[in-house]
Amino acid sequence: MTSPVTPGLVIVDKAGGITSHGVVGRVRRLAGTRKVGHAGTLDPMATGVLVLGVDRATRLLGHLMLTExxxxxxxxxxxxxxxxxxxxxxxxxxxxxxxxxxxxxxxxxxxxxxxxxxxxxxxxxxxxxxxxxxxxxxxxxxxxxxxxxxxxxxxxxxxxxxxxxxxxxxxxxxxxxxxxxxxxxxxxxxxxxxxxxxxxxxxxxxxxxxxxxxxxxGPYTLDHAKTLEQLDEGFAVLPIADAARAAFPAYDLDAEQAQEVRYGRKLALPLETLTAVFAPEGEFLALYEPAGEMARPVAVFTG
The missing domain is CATH 3.30.2350.10 (Pseudouridine synthase)
Known part of the structure; x- marks a missing residue:
């Protein structure tokens, strides 16, 4: 079995005749983990972009499902x-x-x-x-x-x-x-x-x-997608930090703010919408949203 991969997204160009669950099953075997989910079903007849999350990135999927x-x-x-x-x-x-x-x-x-x-x-x-x-x-x-x-x-x-x-x-x-x-x-x-x-x-x-x-x-198009056959030849995962920067507005924190995020605390950030926040070294930490004059965590991805 393939060694577990780093958390991230797999963008699949689904073929006709296979269910979205069938695609998940194939990617689970390739990724070496059962923790794989998808952001929105495609009918068996339909083809095209199917966004899958691996490991901790599965928690991003519910938010990605809300995009156009x-x-x-x-x-x-x-x-x-x-x-x-x-x-x-x-x-x-x-x-x-x-x-x-x-x-x-x-x-x-x-x-x-x-x-x-x-x-x-x-x-x-x-x-x-x-x-x-x-x-x-x-x-x-x-x-x-x-x-x-x-x-x-x-x-x-x-x-x-x-x-x-x-x-x-x-x-x-x-x-x-x-x-x-x-x-x-x-x-x-x-x-x-x-x-x-x-x-x-x-x-x-x-x-x-x-x-x-x-x-x-959302931001993921056919240009980012690979067929299952291509993934069989070379499994590719978009790292969770890159995936978050592509899908959401990004805000880079200082070290003190990053520590507060790890504790799941509110921050005084000038956010206008759901935003991905990052540690100074580039680690993706959480999704935050405006809450009055503060910003509150929606999902924390550390630990």
Whole structure:
């Protein structure tokens, strides 16, 4: 087994067909520790940036999950599915061939900004102590409440109309569908599948995702990511101090302040938001946030 690595983040470019938990399992073996977690699940169908924490850095993950994310996706208009993506069964088919690009762009523009979004039913949200996706798979009806999310930017790259693949015995085998390639930059908690579903509903034709690739989680992009195959060849961890400086504003302490942090005490620091604080020699000590005229520890990473 590989010797335990230093605490830090592993940025994975997840392939399609593997679960986020499966990626965690692979990284646990490579890191030589079971203390590995991830900052936000990717569906098996989805690919792209999955941020993992190793050892003490797992405590950073809850804070990283609150950062904005970016995605590339393809929406197919004309078919609604049970899961709002291509892994589900079709529930409705309506020709979308009459939709022009201008109409689609106008409809998508309505999703930009602060909106109320009903999460997709096949999600990890808990309902009465059980995951929503587990209830759906058990045949139960799941109704989730709308949640506030923010779509900072939504760019339409391409709109293509074509005939759907023929389905034997399906009277709508000559259905015209429209594929829409988009990029989205959004707040944590946004479901891109729900955008596909809601766009289809708004246009009266149904919709689902056929492809989803996460391109960024906070400051970590595909440029920082390695595939599992690349990690097998050379395991790479972003040290916890570098990870904290990249993800949060940084404040360098003097020796006396650093000692106070080790005791978990409040400090008189001029902070404006959640901030990573460092010892004079560069060691990452804690996350602090403003608290009136003082700053209080949110998480201390020493010891």
């Amino acid at each position: 994310k970016a995605y590339d996706a393809t929406i197919r208009l004309g078919i609604a599915t049970t899961t709002d993506d291509a892994e589900g069964e079709a529930t409705a088919r309506t020709s979308a061939g009459h939709l022009d690009e201008a109409t689609i762009r106008t409809a998508l523009a309505e999703f930009v900004g602060d909106i109320e979004q009903v999460p997709t039913a096949v999600s990890a949200i808990k309902v009465d102590g059980k995951r929503a996706y587990a209830l759906v798979r058990a045949g139960e009806e799941v109704e989730l409440k709308a949640r506030p999310v923010t779509i900072h930017e939504l760019t339409v790259h391409k709109v293509v109309s074509h005939a759907a693949e023929q389905v034997p015995g399906d009277p709508a085998h000559d259905l015209d569908v429209v594929d829409v390639d988009i990029s989205v930059r959004c707040s944590s908690g946004t479901y891109i599948r729900a955008i596909a579903r809601d766009l289809g509903t708004a246009l009266g034709v149904g919709g689902h995702l056929t492809a989803l690739r996460r391109t960024a989680v």
